[in-house]
Structures are given as C-alpha cells and as structure tokens.
Amino acid sequence: xxxxxxxxxxxxxxxxxxxxxGALMTLVPAGTIPLFGLFPSTPEGGVALLExxxxxxLAFMAxxxxxxxxxxxxxxxxxxxxLTVVVxxxxxxxxxxxxxxxxxxLAFAFALLLGLDAWFARQVIVxxxxxxxxxxxxxxxxxxxxxxxxx
Numbered sequence: 001x002x003x004x005x006x007x008x009x010x011x012x013x014x015x016x017x018x019x020x021x022g023a024l025m026t027l028v029p030a031g032t033i034p035l036f037g038l039f040p041s042t043p044e045g046g047v048a049l050l051e052x053x054x055x056x057x058l059a060f061m062a063x064x065x066x067x068x069x070x071x072x073x074x075x076x077x078x079x080x081x082x083l084t085v086v087v088x089x090x091x092x093x094x095x096x097x098x099x100x101x102x103x104x105x106l107a108f109a110f111a112l113l114l115g116l117d118a119w120f121a122r123q124v125i126v127x128x129x130x131x132x133x134x135x136x137x138x139x140x141x142x143x144x145x146x147x148x149x150x151x
Contacts, residue, residue, distance in 0.1 A: 002129040012133050015057065016140050022050035023144035026151035043151045047099045050148035054106040054141070055095070059088045061113055061134075068126045080125065087113050100149045107145035114138045 004012075025033050025046025032041065039045035066084040069076040091109045095102050117134050120126045 019144035103149035
C-alpha cells in the first residue's frame with residue numbers, strides 16, 4: 001500500500017472539519033455550534049458554510065491537478081489542462097440562488113473531479129499516493145454536501 005505522507009494526511013483530513021461542522025449544523029438545533037460570527041449558528045448557516053467552503057476546495061483540488069500536469073520537466077497536453085478547469089468552470093456557471101441545490105451540484109462536482117483524479121492516476125500524472133488520500137476525503141465531502149442539500 002502507498003503510504004500518504006503525514007503532512008498531507010493531517011492537512012487533508014483537517015480540511016474536512018468545515019464540511020463536518022457545516023453538515024452537523026444542519027442536524028442540530030440552532031445555536032448549538034458556535035462559529036464566532038463567521039456564519040449564523042443555524043441550519044441555514046451550515047448550508048452556507050458547506051456551499052462557500054465546498055466551492056473554494058473544489059477549485060483548489062482542480063488546481064492540484066493542473067499543478068501535477070504541469071510540473072517541472074513535463075509538458076502537459078491541452079486535454080489534461082482543459083480537464084483541470086472544466087469542473088470548477090462548470091460549477092461557477094451553474095451555481096444559483098438555492099444553497100441546497102448548490103450543495104447537490106458541488107457533491108456531484110466532487111465526484112466528477114474524483115473521476116478526473118482517477119484518470120490522472122492511470123496516466124501516472126499525480127503522485128503515487130494521491131488516490132489513497134482523495135477517495136476517503138471525497139466520500140466524506142460528498143456525504144456532508146448531500147446532508148447540507150437535504151437540510
């Protein structure tokens with residue numbers, strides 16, 4: 001088994017904290033989880049947190065693929081680079097005024113991005129441990145986003 005480097009493991013799973021908090025906020029009574037004024041401590045605040053943070057992390061993850069494809073000593077193809085931007089651009093164009101719908105859209109976008117991660121892994125573009133980190137993180141992220149979508 002490919003061991004994920006400890007810093008990537010710790011930071012990757014730490015990045016799940018806002019997703020888990022957002023999902024929990026939709027399931028518990030208002031005021032239960034204080035966010036110190038960052039978001040209202042309500043189910044709606046949880047969905048807003050999921051929507052905003054999910055959009056940022058989706059773009060970040062797609063940017064990671066761009067970085068892998070264009071790393072030093074490698075000449076990326078048009079297809080590889082185009083694939084890294086298609087998911088975040090599609091999400092940007094499709095996000096609307098309904099936060100619950102947006103959470104559903106983001107969940108599907110993360111699943112699609114995981115498919116691109118797998119394709120990049122088969123092309124030996126990503127680091128050897130990438131999928132061992134991405135799969136569990138994506139499962140938790142999509143679950144949290146679907147919880148937010150159903151709130």
